[in-house]
Amino acid sequence: MHRISKSLTALALAAGLSFGSAYGALAQEDTIKIGILHSLSGTMAISETTLKDAMLMLIDEQNKKGGVLGKKLEAVVVDPASDWPLFAEKARELISKDKVAAVFGCWTSVSRKSVLPVFEELDNILFYPVQYEGEESQRNVFYTGAAPNQQAIPAVDYLMSEDGGEVKRWVLEGTDYVYPQTTNKILQAYLESRGVAKEDIMVNYTPFGFSDWQTEVAAIKKFGSAGKKTAVVSTVNGDANVPFYKELANQGIKAEDIPVVAFSVGEEELAGIDTAPLVGHLTAWNYFQSVDTPENAAFIDGWKKFIKNDKRVTNDPMEAHYIGFNMWVKAVEKAGTTEPDKVIDGIVGVSVPNLSGGFSTMMPNHHITKPVMIGEIQADGQMETVWQTPGLVVGDEWSDYLADSKDLIADWRAPMSCGNFNVKTGKCGGKTTN
Amino acid sequence: MADPNLLPACAKPLSFREADERKGISVILAFLSLFFLFLSPAQAAEAQLRTILAKLADAKGFPAVEAVVRELGATGDPAVSGPLEALSAGDLYFAKADKSIAILRDGAILDPLSGAKTREGATSAFTKIRVNNGLRGAIRDVLGSLTLSAPDPAVRLSAVATIFNRPDPEAIPALDAVLAKETDATVKARMEEARAAAVLASDLPEDQKRAAIETLGARGDRAALTLLSNYAQSAQGSLRDAAASAADRIRTVLAGWDVAQNVWFGLSLGSVLLLAAIGLAITFGVMGVINMAHGEMVMLGAYTTFAVQEAIRASAPGLFDWSLAIALPAAFLVAGAVGFAMERGIIRFLYGRPLETLLATWGVSLILQQAVRVIFGPNNREVGNPTWMSGSFEIGQMAITWNRLWIVLFAGAVFLGLLYVMKRTPWGLQMRAVTQNRRMAASMGIRTPWVDAFTFALGSGIAGIAGVALSQIGNVSPNLGQSYIIDSFMVVVFGGVGNLWGTLVGALSLGVLNKFLEPYAGAVLGKIIVLVLIILFIQKRPRGLFALKGRAVEA
Numbered sequence: 001m002h003r004i005s006k007s008l009t010a011l012a013l014a015a016g017l018s019f020g021s022a023y024g025a026l027a028q029e030d031t032i033k034i035g036i037l038h039s040l041s042g043t044m045a046i047s048e049t050t051l052k053d054a055m056l057m058l059i060d061e062q063n064k065k066g067g068v069l070g071k072k073l074e075a076v077v078v079d080p081a082s083d084w085p086l087f088a089e090k091a092r093e094l095i096s097k098d099k100v101a102a103v104f105g106c107w108t109s110v111s112r113k114s115v116l117p118v119f120e121e122l123d124n125i126l127f128y129p130v131q132y133e134g135e136e137s138q139r140n141v142f143y144t145g146a147a148p149n150q151q152a153i154p155a156v157d158y159l160m161s162e163d164g165g166e167v168k169r170w171v172l173e174g175t176d177y178v179y180p181q182t183t184n185k186i187l188q189a190y191l192e193s194r195g196v197a198k199e200d201i202m203v204n205y206t207p208f209g210f211s212d213w214q215t216e217v218a219a220i221k222k223f224g225s226a227g228k229k230t231a232v233v234s235t236v237n238g239d240a241n242v243p244f245y246k247e248l249a250n251q252g253i254k255a256e257d258i259p260v261v262a263f264s265v266g267e268e269e270l271a272g273i274d275t276a277p278l279v280g281h282l283t284a285w286n287y288f289q290s291v292d293t294p295e296n297a298a299f300i301d302g303w304k305k306f307i308k309n310d311k312r313v314t315n316d317p318m319e320a321h322y323i324g325f326n327m328w329v330k331a332v333e334k335a336g337t338t339e340p341d342k343v344i345d346g347i348v349g350v351s352v353p354n355l356s357g358g359f360s361t362m363m364p365n366h367h368i369t370k371p372v373m374i375g376e377i378q379a380d381g382q383m384e385t386v387w388q389t390p391g392l393v394v395g396d397e398w399s400d401y402l403a404d405s406k407d408l409i410a411d412w413r414a415p416m417s418c419g420n421f422n423v424k425t426g427k428c429g430g431k432t433t434n
Numbered sequence: 435m436a437d438p439n440l441l442p443a444c445a446k447p448l449s450f451r452e453a454d455e456r457k458g459i460s461v462i463l464a465f466l467s468l469f470f471l472f473l474s475p476a477q478a479a480e481a482q483l484r485t486i487l488a489k490l491a492d493a494k495g496f497p498a499v500e501a502v503v504r505e506l507g508a509t510g511d512p513a514v515s516g517p518l519e520a521l522s523a524g525d526l527y528f529a530k531a532d533k534s535i536a537i538l539r540d541g542a543i544l545d546p547l548s549g550a551k552t553r554e555g556a557t558s559a560f561t562k563i564r565v566n567n568g569l570r571g572a573i574r575d576v577l578g579s580l581t582l583s584a585p586d587p588a589v590r591l592s593a594v595a596t597i598f599n600r601p602d603p604e605a606i607p608a609l610d611a612v613l614a615k616e617t618d619a620t621v622k623a624r625m626e627e628a629r630a631a632a633v634l635a636s637d638l639p640e641d642q643k644r645a646a647i648e649t650l651g652a653r654g655d656r657a658a659l660t661l662l663s664n665y666a667q668s669a670q671g672s673l674r675d676a677a678a679s680a681a682d683r684i685r686t687v688l689a690g691w692d693v694a695q696n697v698w699f700g701l702s703l704g705s706v707l708l709l710a711a712i713g714l715a716i717t718f719g720v721m722g723v724i725n726m727a728h729g730e731m732v733m734l735g736a737y738t739t740f741a742v743q744e745a746i747r748a749s750a751p752g753l754f755d756w757s758l759a760i761a762l763p764a765a766f767l768v769a770g771a772v773g774f775a776m777e778r779g780i781i782r783f784l785y786g787r788p789l790e791t792l793l794a795t796w797g798v799s800l801i802l803q804q805a806v807r808v809i810f811g812p813n814n815r816e817v818g819n820p821t822w823m824s825g826s827f828e829i830g831q832m833a834i835t836w837n838r839l840w841i842v843l844f845a846g847a848v849f850l851g852l853l854y855v856m857k858r859t860p861w862g863l864q865m866r867a868v869t870q871n872r873r874m875a876a877s878m879g880i881r882t883p884w885v886d887a888f889t890f891a892l893g894s895g896i897a898g899i900a901g902v903a904l905s906q907i908g909n910v911s912p913n914l915g916q917s918y919i920i921d922s923f924m925v926v927v928f929g930g931v932g933n934l935w936g937t938l939v940g941a942l943s944l945g946v947l948n949k950f951l952e953p954y955a956g957a958v959l960g961k962i963i964v965l966v967l968i969i970l971f972i973q974k975r976p977r978g979l980f981a982l983k984g985r986a987v988e989a
Contacts, residue, residue: 250824376567
């Protein structure tokens with residue numbers, strides 16, 4: 001086996017040389033380099049630093065198992081400093097200068113959009129681990145976080161169900177940027193398709209880092225006093241969440257009366273705050289630290305040992321990196337090379353265990369299959385699963401509920417090889433990104 | 435639970451380990467308990483409750499648990515409130531081995547009904563009975579009807595509120611019964627309103643409904659408005675007109691309260707702006723230093739609060755409600771010391787060179803941010819609210835939250851304190867003298883470098899204590915300062931540089947303006963409109979609201 005992989009590497013080397021591309025140099029070195037593109041300073045450091053550490057742990061563990069293709073992996077960490085143009089520069093540096101085989105990184109959608117052209121131009125691989133708004137499928141990007149149908153829509157379904165309290169009135173509260181705007185657009189269309197009247201939906205946006213929630217919470221209270229069960233779907237991002245929940249609690253809105261289901265609040269975000277006002281409110285993710293499986297117990301244990309801190313928590317994007325990294329390893333071993341083109345072709349259909357006791361598979365649209373869980377926030381900052389999809393949900397890149405994307409599909413397998421194939425016109429290239 | 439001596443007899447068969455040890459006795463006791471079951475109705479009721487409670491261990495899924503909760507409620511026995519409240523709080527468990535139900539609280543295993551510590555053992559041998567929001571709502575409903583005649587008026591009040599929110603004609607007889615006995619005037623009024631709500635939903639005669647409409651109209655809040663306007667849609671004839679006109683009257687009154695609420699929100703936002711800006715009013719307003727690191731002084735104050743709370747949590751948890759009072763001087767000293775060092779180390783070399791000062795202080799702000807990030811980590815830190823800063827109270831139809839009220843009062847106190855220092859103390863006099871005419875002040879024997887240093891330290895220290903207050907309403911993260919720096923400069927420039935009163939009026943008027951725009955324009959557009967208005971205003975009056983006049987301007 002070893003010999004085969006060696007000769008395959010030699011083949012890859014030959015292929016690399018014949019392409020005359022940047023990857024020729026890669027095989028001559030002793031290690032395989034992995035780029036980590038997460039902000040370690042600036043506003044997003046709060047979320048992204050953990051992902052950098054998680055990647056270092058995964059790489060470390062893989063090296064203990066003997067690396068990949070008989071070579072050790074080497075992490076190349078750069079700091080794009082929460083600065084979107086800098087993300088593109090650093091991505092270019094990772095690919096052209098450091099010759100990495102794949103990059104794991106980005107958090108915000110705007111940072112992902114900023115690096116897309118770089119990955120396309122230099123033909124490398126990006127694993128993107130965060131839940132996002134969908135409406136995108138790119139050949140060089142693998143989306144291991146949730147698409148809207150893997151988070152937002154099941155959450156709304158749950159709240160509409162008898163278990164969730166048969167909610168009839170909806171407040172869509174979000175931070176003013178692309179992810180909440182698109183998600184709310186999809187949700188609004190979805191709710192209307194399920195027979196919710198227009199006057200029973202209230203959409204509101206606030207700026208980044210918003211801290212004075214008095215007017216907004218008073219408006220939610222007013223909206224919720226119409227005698228119908230009301231819920232808030234929150235795409236409020238990052239720092240604005242704490243003052244939001246505090247204001248809700250102070251104005252006496254209880255989770256039993258008006259539950260808030262949040263898509264951007266995870267264990268990591270809860271670790272730094274007074275959880276008392278949040279208890280009983282809901283979150284929707286594809287993984288919770290509280291999931292009771294042997295794989296998860298081992299992962300948590302490994303994480304706490306690696307970071308040398310018993311209090312650190314795990315969260316959904318970390319699981320996404322876990323899945324994405326293992327998929328990459330498997331695809332590389334399958335292809336016998338780290339050459340991105342081969343890996344991109346080979347990774348579709350690769351299936352690896354996720355942390356919630358099942359398997360996640362890379363689909364032809366470069367999204368993965370995941371279970372969806374609704375959790376209730378507990379006083380200790382953990383979530384308790386109150387509902388879970390019976391099976392795995394396939395990530396849907398082009399929403400079925402938006403008029404201009406419902407006819408689009410993505411399939412990166414030959415011969416289609418298209419991220420936006422229009423099934424009505426039968427042509428590729430209806431719409432690239434939103 | 436008529437006779438406490440009987441309790442062990444009944445509790446015994448449920449605690450298995452001890453029963454094993456004393457089998458013979460337990461058999462006799464079991465017989466005895468059976469005997470008492472037939473004798474005492476209270477015992478019989480308790481045994482029945484235990485039978486129903488035991489079903490919780492086997493209930494699969496929330497609907498099944500809810501059925502058991504309803505069954506418990508149907509017994510009408512107030513004793514179910516103990517286990518139900520525990521279930522709602524997530525404290526109700528069942529043993530993995532024998533499926534007996536117990537309350538686990540603070541590591542102790544308690545009997546679900548008596549609340550007494552009945553047995554020892556590891557808490558890991560228990561499985562939690564899971565709850566969700568629907569179940570909590572059901573429990574609240576069940577408890578609502580059971581606790582209507584509880585001795586504590588507060589409990590009765592919350593029970594009545596539950597019934598009011600879910601009007602049910604079947605609750606009318608129960609309400610009539612408790613109404614006859616009710617002595618507390620507030621509770622009685624609420625009960626009458628709850629009864630009125632139920633009457634509207636019932637098929638009682640018209641005159642009763644008319645009275646109910648009047649009662650609800652007098653209540654005058656949003657919940658009553660919803661009830662009345664919903665009723666007006668379904669009713670006919672004169673009743674509909676009565677309901678509709680009552681609803682209209684409430685609407686008019688509520689519109690007035692909405693304005694009052696907006697003014698309050700504005701004052702509250704204004705006080706936050708004032709706190710954030712008042713330190714800058716000294717360093718930038720009085721001294722003329724463009725201090726970009728001002729926000730980081732606020733951040734240092736917030737982190738000091740965090741450190742103080744951590745120390746209190748570790749060593750003296752009883753003092754937690756005092757943590758903010760202890761943090762205030764600490765934050766003043768920490769931020770003041772950093773400000774002092776900054777002035778001595780950097781700023782004093784840059785007086786009269788605003789561009790270099792701007793760059794240097796901006797550099798300092800980045801250094802401080804990254805230093806905090808390295809020391810405390812990039813994540814938010816948890817700063818708790820003392821109990822006296824949580825919750826809200828109501829004036830008329832307007833809810834005022836305690837934390838906002840305290841911050842408004844605190845901002846006022848800080849402002850007055852600072853005004854006093856500036857206008858009534860020798861130090862304040864020296865400060866004003868130095869900033870107005872440095873050379874003249876020096877020739878009068880004032881040590882100007884030290885006055886500069888202490889003035890800057892004062893401004894920074896004030897920013898530090900603002901951080902203590904702001905930690906109560908927002909995040910404590912390394913980025914905390916950045917979110918306040920723009921607003922602070924906006925307030926100081928708008929109010930008039932070098933004038934504390936200008937800062938006060940500027941902060942409050944910007945706060946109120948913002949909050950009046952927000953409901954119509956939204957938070958994002960509202961903020962933009964405010965900024966545009968300020969730009970226009972500064973075009974017209976470049977020196978702000980309260981411009982300094984006379985020779986001070988030239989200095």
